[in-house]
Structure formats: structure tokens, C-alpha cells
Amino acid sequence: MDPPPDIQPPTPTPPPDPHSPSVNILDLTSCQLHDLESIELNQNIYELDLTANRLSTLDPRIGHLSNLKKLSLRQNLFTHSAVQPLSTWHNISSLEELVLRDNQLKKIPDLEIFKALLVFDVSFNEIPSLNGLCKVSNTLKELYVSKNEVPKIEEIEHFHELQILELGSNRLRVMENLENLTKLQELWLGRNRIKSINLCGLKCIKKISLQSNRLTSMKGLEECIALEELYLSHNGIEKMEGLSTLVNLRVLDVATNKLTSVDDIQTLTRLEDLWLNDNQIPSLEGMAEAVAGSREKLTTLYLERNPCVNTPNYITILREVFPNVEQIDSQMFA
Incomplete structure (x- = not known):
């Protein structure tokens, strides 16, 4: 029967486009899955996200998803032996992103077949060394191995395309074997045991974190002229030095x-955030001259828990020195 003339029939739903993101991305995050037996794996899947489940074995059907580019197995129960099948799954050898973060791995898996890999993440495991990275493709752009038991930076010399290297929360004592990483833009080495800075002439690097190490000096940063963000908190540094050449610096912690x-930052005209809290700076005398280049640019300043905060009219003085400041310690200004 035809519908009444004042009621339009529903528009037919078009068949799903196999190339649309909704079809190509299968997100099974936090589904408490122990296996994938009840899950249909479409051959057109481009991205498979299995984060935060209870998986301990790899479903062999994953190895037949020839269009797969991104695979996340983050926060599951995978051991090294459980992920070994990956090394033989040639149908997914064009994989570009593999995330094995937060599992139970005790070594770097064999990824030699993945010749187009761009992102590899094995952070938050129990990996005792970087042995095995030599087999990872030199196409890699992002490598994350934080929160493991790694004592030495090694087997990374071939990563000429690498842009991000994350090795925080390991057992590193020396910065080494970085000289070939000429395209590196971000280096994260916080929470290690590093005593001195050696960046091997990395002139393109934009972000460096060496927080919570054993540094007593800032020397070694002079050639990093592209640097925009520098994080050196929680060390034993006694003097600000080697910073005057870092003319692109926006954040200094x-x-x-x-x-x-406060020394050696007079020429930094782009500095926006300056974190000096929890030091031993006795007074505000000379502060205006010390930060002369960025007086107009600076928007955030932390000085709390220094003796200088006991200066009468402390906040008022700083607001006069820095006319565009938006935050001093915990105080925000409109």
C-alpha cells in the first residue's frame, strides 16, 4: 500500500562504503575480551584497536587482514611467546603502526617483516635491553620504550627517519648512539640515571626532556638551535648556562x-613559559635584566618555594617586570 501523500517514505540506507573510516576502523577498547571468537573481522579493516582487554593470545585471523595498517594490543596480557606469530604474518607486512604498550613482554619482538613500520610502542613492559631493534625497519618515525629496564641506548643507529624517541623511566646512565638521528625532533629521557648531556650535535631537535636524572650541569645543549621546549627539572643543576644560543626556546623548565x-637567557626573545620553582634564588634583584629578551613575551612564571618569594609585594613587582604575564605561581591573571 502506498503511504499517504503527506508522509514521505524513508530514504533507503545506502550500503556501507568499504573505504569509509567507520568500516575500516574496528575499536574494541575496554570490552573485557578474553578472545575474539565472537568478533567478525572484516577484510577491509585498516585499524584494529584492542586496547584494555584480557587477551593473551593472538587471533590468527588478524594475520589475514591484508589492509591492516594500525594494530593496537595495548594493555592486555601478551607475553613474548604470545606475539611471536607476528613475525610470520606476511599478509600484514605493510603494517605502519604497532602498539604493544603495557603487556608482559621481556624482549623486543621480531618485526623484520614489517618494512613500512612508522610507529612502534613497547612501553610499560619488562624489557631488559634494546636488543632486537636492529631488525626494525629504518622507516620508523616514532619509537616508544619507556618504563622498562633498559640500561643502554643501542641498535638505533639505522633509524635515520626517527622523529620521536621515548626512553623515559629506564636505567640509562649515558646519552649515546644518537648522532645518526639527524631528523629527531623529540627526545624523552626523564627518570633515568643520566649524569651529563650529550646530544651528538642534533641540530633539528625541538623538545628534550631530561627530568629526574642526575645532572649537575646544563652544558651540552649549545648546538640545539632549533630547540623549543627544554625540561630539566628534578636534577642537581647549580648554574644556568649554555642557553644563550637557544633562540627558539619557548618553554624552559x-x-x-x-x-x-637566573642566567644566560637574556637573548631568548621567544620564551613564554619559565619554571624556576623549588630552587634557591634569594631575591628578585636583577630579574628584569636576566629575562630582558622575553619580558614582553613571557606569560607563565613559576618561582614559588624560592627565598625570593618573601620579597614584599612579590607579585606586584613581577607583574611590572612582565606586563603580559598571565600566571605567576598558582595565581592567574585576566
Whole structure:
């Protein structure tokens, strides 16, 4: 029977486009899955996200998803032996992103067949060394191995395309074997045991984190002229030095050190955030001259828990020095 003339029939639903993102991305995050037996794996899947489940074995059907580019097995129960099948699944050898973060791995898996890999993440495992990285493709752009038991930076020399290297929360004592990483833009080495800075002439790097190490000096940064963000908090640094050449620096964090004065940043005209809290800076005398180049640019300043905060009219003085400041310690200004 035809519908009444004032009621339009529903528009037929078009068949799903096999190339649309909704079809190509299968997100099974936090589904408490122990296996994938009840899950249909479409051959057109481009991205498979299995984060935060209870998986301990790899479903062999994954190895037949020839269009798969991104695979996340993050936060599951995979051991090294459980992920070994990956090394033989040639149908997915064009994989570009593999995330094995937060599992039970005790070594770097064999990824030699993945010749187009761009992102590899094995953070939050129990990996005792970087042995095995030599087999990972030199196409890699992002490598994450934080929160493991790694004592030495090695087997990374072939990563000429690498842009992000994350090795925080390991057992590193020395910065080494970085000289070939000429395209590196971000280096994250916080929470290690590093005593001195050696960046091997990395002139393209934009972000460096060496927080919570054993540094006593800033020397070694002078050639990093592209640097925009520098994080050196929670060390034993006594003097600000080697910073005057870092003319692109926007963020400088030297909180929780042993500084008694603000030095070597007069020429930094792009500095926006300056974190000096938890040091031993005695007074505000000379502060305007010390930060002369960025007086107009600076928007965030932390000085709390320094003796200088006991200066009468402390906030008022700083607001006069920095006319565009938006935050001093915990105080925000409109």
C-alpha cells in the first residue's frame, strides 16, 4: 500500500562504503575480551584497536587482514611467546603502526617483516635491553620504550627517519648512539640515571626532556638551535648556562634544582613559559635584566618555594617586570 501523500517514505540506507573510516576502523577498547571468537573481522579493516582487554593470545585471523595498517594490543596480557606469530604474518607486512604498550613482554619482538613500520610502542613492559631493534625497519618515525629496564641506548643507529624517541623511566646512565638521528625532533629521557648531556650535535631537535636524572650541569645543549621546549627539572643543576644560543626556546623548565641565580637567557626573545620553582634564588634583584629578551613575551612564571618569594609585594613587582604575564605561581591573571 502506498503511504499517504503527506508522509514521505524513508530514504533507503545506502550500503556501507568499504573505504569509509567507520568500516575500516574496528575499536574494541575496554570490552573485557578474553578472545575474539565472537568478533567478525572484516577484510577491509585498516585499524584494529584492542586496547584494555584480557587477551593473551593472538587471533590468527588478524594475520589475514591484508589492509591492516594500525594494530593496537595495548594493555592486555601478551607475553613474548604470545606475539611471536607476528613475525610470520606476511599478509600484514605493510603494517605502519604497532602498539604493544603495557603487556608482559621481556624482549623486543621480531618485526623484520614489517618494512613500512612508522610507529612502534613497547612501553610499560619488562624489557631488559634494546636488543632486537636492529631488525626494525629504518622507516620508523616514532619509537616508544619507556618504563622498562633498559640500561643502554643501542641498535638505533639505522633509524635515520626517527622523529620521536621515548626512553623515559629506564636505567640509562649515558646519552649515546644518537648522532645518526639527524631528523629527531623529540627526545624523552626523564627518570633515568643520566649524569651529563650529550646530544651528538642534533641540530633539528625541538623538545628534550631530561627530568629526574642526575645532572649537575646544563652544558651540552649549545648546538640545539632549533630547540623549543627544554625540561630539566628534578636534577642537581647549580648554574644556568649554555642557553644563550637557544633562540627558539619557548618553554624552559629548570624547577627543583640548586639554582641561586637566573642566567644566560637574556637573548631568548621567544620564551613564554619559565619554571624556576623549588630552587634557591634569594631575591628578585636583577630579574628584569636576566629575562630582558622575553619580558614582553613571557606569560607563565613559576618561582614559588624560592627565598625570593618573601620579597614584599612579590607579585606586584613581577607583574611590572612582565606586563603580559598571565600566571605567576598558582595565581592567574585576566
